[in-house]
Amino acid sequence: MSLLLLIEQVLNGLQFGVMLFLMAAGLTLIFGVMGLINLAHGSLYMIGAFCAAAVAGATGSFVLALVAALAGAAIAGALVEILVIRRLYGKDHLDQVLATFALILIFSEGTRWLFGSFPLFLDVPDALSGPITLPGGIEYPLYRLTLIAVGLVVALGLFLLISRTRIGIQIRAGENDREMIAALGVDIGRLYTIVFALGAALAGLAGALVGAIQSVQVGMGEPVLILAFVVIVIGGIGSIKGALVGALLVGLTNTLGGIFLPEVLKLFMEPSVATSVGASLASMAIYILMAAVLILKPTGLFGARA
Amino acid sequence: MKFFSLAASAALALGVVSAHAEPFKVGMITTLSGGGAGLGIDVRDGFMLAVKQAGNENIEVIIEDDQRKPDIAVQLADKLVQSEKVDVLTGIIWSNLAMAVVPAVTAQGKFYLSPNAGPSALAGKGCHPNYFNVAWQNDNLHEAAGAYAKEAGYKKSFILAPNYPAGKDALTGYKRFYDGELAGEIYTKLGQTDYAAELAQIRASDADSVFFFLPGGMGISFLKQYADSGVDLPVVGPAFSFDQGILQAVGDAALGVKNTSQWNKDIDNATNKAFVESFQAEYGRLPSLYASQGFDTANLLLSAMGSADVNDPDAFRAALKAADFSSTRGDFEFGPNHHPVQDIFVREVIKEGDVYTNKIIATALTDRADAYAAECKM
Numbered sequence: 001m002s003l004l005l006l007i008e009q010v011l012n013g014l015q016f017g018v019m020l021f022l023m024a025a026g027l028t029l030i031f032g033v034m035g036l037i038n039l040a041h042g043s044l045y046m047i048g049a050f051c052a053a054a055v056a057g058a059t060g061s062f063v064l065a066l067v068a069a070l071a072g073a074a075i076a077g078a079l080v081e082i083l084v085i086r087r088l089y090g091k092d093h094l095d096q097v098l099a100t101f102a103l104i105l106i107f108s109e110g111t112r113w114l115f116g117s118f119p120l121f122l123d124v125p126d127a128l129s130g131p132i133t134l135p136g137g138i139e140y141p142l143y144r145l146t147l148i149a150v151g152l153v154v155a156l157g158l159f160l161l162i163s164r165t166r167i168g169i170q171i172r173a174g175e176n177d178r179e180m181i182a183a184l185g186v187d188i189g190r191l192y193t194i195v196f197a198l199g200a201a202l203a204g205l206a207g208a209l210v211g212a213i214q215s216v217q218v219g220m221g222e223p224v225l226i227l228a229f230v231v232i233v234i235g236g237i238g239s240i241k242g243a244l245v246g247a248l249l250v251g252l253t254n255t256l257g258g259i260f261l262p263e264v265l266k267l268f269m270e271p272s273v274a275t276s277v278g279a280s281l282a283s284m285a286i287y288i289l290m291a292a293v294l295i296l297k298p299t300g301l302f303g304a305r306a
Numbered sequence: 307m308k309f310f311s312l313a314a315s316a317a318l319a320l321g322v323v324s325a326h327a328e329p330f331k332v333g334m335i336t337t338l339s340g341g342g343a344g345l346g347i348d349v350r351d352g353f354m355l356a357v358k359q360a361g362n363e364n365i366e367v368i369i370e371d372d373q374r375k376p377d378i379a380v381q382l383a384d385k386l387v388q389s390e391k392v393d394v395l396t397g398i399i400w401s402n403l404a405m406a407v408v409p410a411v412t413a414q415g416k417f418y419l420s421p422n423a424g425p426s427a428l429a430g431k432g433c434h435p436n437y438f439n440v441a442w443q444n445d446n447l448h449e450a451a452g453a454y455a456k457e458a459g460y461k462k463s464f465i466l467a468p469n470y471p472a473g474k475d476a477l478t479g480y481k482r483f484y485d486g487e488l489a490g491e492i493y494t495k496l497g498q499t500d501y502a503a504e505l506a507q508i509r510a511s512d513a514d515s516v517f518f519f520l521p522g523g524m525g526i527s528f529l530k531q532y533a534d535s536g537v538d539l540p541v542v543g544p545a546f547s548f549d550q551g552i553l554q555a556v557g558d559a560a561l562g563v564k565n566t567s568q569w570n571k572d573i574d575n576a577t578n579k580a581f582v583e584s585f586q587a588e589y590g591r592l593p594s595l596y597a598s599q600g601f602d603t604a605n606l607l608l609s610a611m612g613s614a615d616v617n618d619p620d621a622f623r624a625a626l627k628a629a630d631f632s633s634t635r636g637d638f639e640f641g642p643n644h645h646p647v648q649d650i651f652v653r654e655v656i657k658e659g660d661v662y663t664n665k666i667i668a669t670a671l672t673d674r675a676d677a678y679a680a681e682c683k684m
Contacts, residue, residue: 005510012502108339117343119523121555124534131536139509141534144502213534214499215526215555219340223497255503262492271491279469279493 004138009259010252015144017251018151022206023224024231024243025158026199032238033175033195036085037093039100041203041228042221043107048073048204049211049220050111053122062125066208073204074197081196086189104222112218119217122208147209154202155244162240171195175238227254230286234293236303245301250286257285329366330611333386335379335407336397338371341497342522344551345399345596346371349421351589352600353396359584360608368392374399376406383407387414393616394419396603399596401425401444401472402496412436415619417626421603422596425471426478429645430678436619438626438644440603442568443676444472445479447544450566450650450670451517452483455542457670458564461486464513464539466504468520469493476519476544482677489513494520499527505535515539521546526555533559540564545664548655550594553662560655560662568650569598569635570666578634592663598634605631641675643682650674 027041051072056065080103088096123129124143131139162168170191173181182188207221214220231250235242262278269277293301334353337346350369357365368390372379379398386392395411396419398404404423411418412434424443428434455463465480465488467473473493481488489511492504508516516539520528525547532541545567548560571582571592581601585593593601609631614621629640641647650671653664 002510005506008506008509009503012506015502016500112339112343117338117347118551119344119526119555121526121557123557124530129534131534139536141502141531141536143534210500213527213531215523215530215552217341217523218343220499220523223499258494259503259507275491275493276469276474279495283469283495 004136007136008138008140009255011138011140011144011148013252013255014248015148015151015251016255017248018148018155019206019210020224020227020231020251021151021155021244021247022202022209023228024235024247025155025240026202027225027228028232028235028238028240028243029171029195030199031232033171034085034089034192036088037096037100038085038199039097039225040080040103040107041199042225043104044073044077044200044203045207045221045224046111046218047076047107048207049122049216050115050120050207051204052208052211053120053216054115056122057120062212065122066205069204069208070201073207074201076204077200078193078197080200081193085196086192089192108218115218117218119215122211122216124212143213150209154205155240158202158240167191167194227286230290232300234290234300236297236300239300239302242300242302249289253285253289254282258282261285330364330616331390331392331394332365332367332607333383333390333392333395334367334369334397335372335382335386335395335403336369337374337399338369340374342374342399345422345522346397348551348594348596349397349399349600349603352585352593352597352602353421353604354600355581355585355588355597356601356604356608358588360604362608362611365608365611369397372398372403374403376403379403379407380410383411387411387416393417394607396421396607398423400470401475402470404428405471408437409434417616417619417622419603419607419626421599423472424645426475426678427471429643429676430681431683433643433678433682433684435623435644435684438606438640439646440606441599441646442648442650443645443678444475445482445677446646446650446671446674447546447566447568448476448479448517448519449483449674449677450652451542451544452480453670454564454566454652454668455480455484455515455517456486458515458540458542460484460515460540460542462489462512462514463487463517463542464489464491464508464511464515465517466490466492466494466520467518468496468498468524470496472521473519479677480517483671484517494524498524501528501531504528505531505537508539509535509537513539515542517542519544519546522552526552529556529559529563542566545569545595545653548653548664549596550592550663551596553655553664557662561657563655564667565653565655565664566650566670567595567653567664568646568648569595570651570653570664572665573634573636573651575632575634575636577632578636581634592661602631602633602635602638605633637673641679643676643679643684645676645679647673647675 048069052065052069055068128143231246235246265274370382401423420439467476548565610625614625652668
């Protein structure tokens with residue numbers, strides 16, 4: 001195992017983590033501010049990817065595809081909030097889980113009805129395709145490097161939005177005491193719609209960005225959604241900083257665990273058994289990480305509330 | 307209770323004449339939603355095309371969606387057997403689902419015709435007289451890929467597959483015919499779509515070729531990322547990642563790749579020509595190997611229905627075993643463990659006009675049965 005390979009794997013872990021952050025940020029905002037468990041967040045990721053693939057197919061422009069993904073997911077998010085979610089704020093979490101699970105089924109079948117069951121294609125733009133050589137002689141795909149950069153810029157933007165702007169203050173205040181900020185004259189309904197659309201847009205962006213290197217297909221959001229829930233549990237519910245740290249931890253654990261666990265087991269096991277056992281252990285690695293974090297900090301790394 | 311069952315069997319015996327009016331019921335459990343839906347839809351469409359062409363009004367197909375989840379597949383099988391009283395089951399795509407459903411179904415005396423999954427456990431010690439596989443034993447296409455790799459002179463392959471029964475069968479099958487060294491051997495997660503870590507390992511190894519088995523969307527992701535990673539080694543694989551349903555999504559990344567299959571649209575026989583044409587006319591797309599497997603499964607069933615009564619299991623079993631139907635693959639017969647004996651070809655991905663497709667360039671294995679037949683006692 002050379003140092004170059006290790007650095008490349010760390011970059012892979014970062015890239016995966018940053019994309020998870022885009023998913024987890026919206027999820028944690030919605031959960032933190034509105035107290036709502038939204039299982040349909042993965043569908044918004046899928047909607048983003050399908051909008052991007054459809055627009056890229058029609059126009060050939062990747063930039064337009066990204067704009068479409070952001071807009072499509074944000075509009076879908078706002079509609080869902082106004083038509084369905086609004087009725088669920090006062091209800092308990094079980095009702096929310098049931099209703100948003102139904103939304104997953106509706107979105108999946110609707111997408112299949114519109115686009116068919118076969119995967120769509122969305123290509124990496126020519127300007128970003130192929131590998132580049134980094135200092136030290138590491139060859140790394142330029143597109144993945146761009147994903148890391150985009151993700152970090154979005155994280156910074158989100159941090160500034162929450163901590164420095166007026167709407168950010170309202171969001172943070174809504175997290176702590178929604179009656180009070182309503183009494184202060186903030187239109188809480190509109191605020192919730194905005195937060196929901198923002199979360200949806202982030203998920204849609206992640207779907208479009210990842211869709212270019214993976215397949216765009218119905219149901220693509222569900223595996224990512226599970227990981228995003230793990231991320232916000234690790235990071236602490238409602239914390240953007242926690243979502244970022246949690247996402248990077250999960251990304252790195254997932255990537256490095258998959259590589260190193262079989263290698264370590266090979267030291268004292270038959271190679272074929274080690275690859276098989278190592279692969280199974282690696283799938284569990286992030287859940288073991290989550291359990292470990294919860295034992296040490298029951299509210300997550302940056303969680304304020306119990 | 308005893309009286310009841312006596313009365314029931316008497317009614318059955320008396321009802322022989324009217325039994326012909328009862329439709330022959332087929333239960334199809336396949337994957338119609340979620341990530342693996344394309345495969346199940348192709349099997350269903352191929353199967354229903356054959357049923358439609360046969361014009362046999364006496365057959366009723368009940369189609370259910372397993373969502374690629376073993377627990378749902380088991381529930382559906384119970385429902386089809388117990389309340390729908392189907393005579394034959396078919397349709398399962400994934401080996402882990404087949405392992406959950408097939409042994410239970412055949413133990414209840416029903417017939418199971420597999421149009422896809424062929425796990426080694428059901429070909430060897432776990433074989434059953436009522437279980438027929440119309441596609442292949444899982445190892446087969448990978449064995450052919452290994453034979454091709456040996457023929458092409460590859461000495462150091464990097465091999466990877468998902469961590470589930472068919473993935474293990476795949477790597478075992480490849481290694482059975484490939485005799486070079488391995489530069490690396492990895493099991494990935496089933497359903498994984500990001501292969502950055504695996505690609506970095508391939509790049510860091512000194513492999514001279516890559517063999518992978520990643521069906522459905524997994525293969526699309528892998529190939530696109532492979533093309534983008536700058537790794538430039540020849541790729542060999544089974545048809546599953548280079549098939550009609552997904553080639554358009556993979557695009558240029560797949561051009562020129564060699565893959566192994568028991569079927570292709572250019573196999574030169576009348577049945578296959580008619581199948582390709584009628585499938586295109588009916589559904590507006592080219593058929594995949596899954597569609598051909600669904601089509602052959604239905605035709606096998608129709609041939610058995612024509613010569614034996616399913617209420618006489620021994621006769622019906624013999625009629626299935628005879629495989630007296632004309633297959634899209636040309637030569638086809640069952641071995642002693644009810645798995646196919648057939649040729650497996652090497653295909654190359656090409657572009658015909660705007661459409662990515664395959665053409666056969668060689669035969670990798672002739673009249674190949676499988677490695678587990680000797681373990682099967684029935």
